[in-house]
Amino acid sequence: SSELTQDPAVSVALGQTVRITCQGDSLRNFYASWYQQRSGQAPILVIYAKNNRPSGIPDRFSGSNSGNTASLTITGAQAEDEADYYCNSRGSSGWHWVFGGGTKLTVL
Amino acid sequence: QIQLVQSGAEVKRPGASVKVSCKASGYAFTGHYMHWVRQAPGQGLEWMGVIHPTGERTMYEEKFQGRVTLTTDPSASTMYMELSSLRSEDTAVYYCARDVSDSSSSWWFDSWGQGTLVTVSS
Numbered sequence: 001s002s003e004l005t006q007d008p009a010v011s012v013a014l015g016q017t018v019r020i021t022c023q024g025d026s027l028r029n030f031y032a033s034w035y036q037q038r039s040g041q042a043p044i045l046v047i048y049a050k051n052n053r054p055s056g057i058p059d060r061f062s063g064s065n066s067g068n069t070a071s072l073t074i075t076g077a078q079a080e081d082e083a084d085y086y087c088n089s090r091g092s093s094g095w096h097w098v099f100g101g102g103t104k105l106t107v108l
Numbered sequence: 109q110i111q112l113v114q115s116g117a118e119v120k121r122p123g124a125s126v127k128v129s130c131k132a133s134g135y136a137f138t139g140h141y142m143h144w145v146r147q148a149p150g151q152g153l154e155w156m157g158v159i160h161p162t163g164e165r166t167m168y169e170e171k172f173q174g175r176v177t178l179t180t181d182p183s184a185s186t187m188y189m190e191l192s193s194l195r196s197e198d199t200a201v202y203y204c205a206r207d208v209s210d211s212s213s214s215w216w217f218d219s220w221g222q223g224t225l226v227t228v229s230s
Contacts (some may be wrong), residue, residue, distance in 0.1 A: 011157070018121075019117075029213060029214050030214070030215070031213055031214040033215070033217065035153070042223050043153065043203070043205075043217075043220055044220070045216055045217060045218050048208075048216035048218070049216070050214075050215040053197075054218060055130065057217060075158070076210075082153075086152065086153050086227055088155075088216075089215075095167055096155065096168075096170070097155045097158070097215070099152060099153040099154065099155060101152050102152040106224065
C-alpha cells in the first residue's frame with residue numbers, strides 16, 4: 001500500500017470547484033507536488049512547494065497543506081482538466097519518494 | 109527549453125535485462141538529480157530511484173534493490189536505468205523525471221521524458 005492515500009475517483013460539474021486530497025505522515029515534514037496525467041501522455045507538474053504553479057498552468061489550479069493532508073483545488077473545472085492526478089513527496093524515512101495512488105477526475 | 113528524450117520501446121524475454129536511456133538538454137546537466145518512475149498498464153505511478161548527475165549518489169526504492177541500476181554519462185548528458193531479471197510484472201512505461209528542490213522540505217519533478225514502453229513476454 002502507498003504511504004500517500006488519494007481517493008480513486010472524483011467527479012465535478014463543468015465550471016464548479018473540486019478538491020483532490022492526499023494524506024500521509026510524510027506530509028507533516030515535506031511538501032507535496034501534484035501531477036496531471038492525461039490518457040496516454042506523460043505526467044506534467046501542476047503544483048509544487050507550498051502553492052506554486054509552473055509557467056503555463058492555469059491559475060484555476062491551487063494547492064494547500066494542513067497537517068498530514070495536501071490538497072489540489074481546481075476552481076472552475078474545465079473539460080480539459082479531466083485526467084488522473086497524482087501527489088508525490090519524499091517518504092517518511094526521507095530516503096525515498098512516493099506517489100499517491102492517483103485520483104481519476106471526471107468533468108461532467 | 110528543457111528536454112528529456114528517452115530511448116525507444118523494448119520487448120524482452122523473462123529473465124533478461126533492459127537498459128533505458130534519457131538524454132537531457134536545455135539545462136546544466138550536473139545541476140539536477142534525475143528520478144526514474146514507472147507505470148504498469150492501467151496502474152499508478154511508481155517511484156524507482158534517483159541518481160546524482162555525476163553518479164556519486166544513488167537511492168533506490170527498496171522493492172527494486174538488487175535489480176535496478178542507475179548510471180550516468182555526463183559527457184553525453186545521458187542517464188540510464190537498467191532493470192535485470194525481468195518478469196511479466198515489469199511490463200510498464202518507464203519515465204525519467206528531473207528533480208528540482210528549493211529547500212530541505214520541498215522537491216518536485218519539473219520535466220519528464222516521453223516514456224519508454226518495456227514489454228516482458230515469452
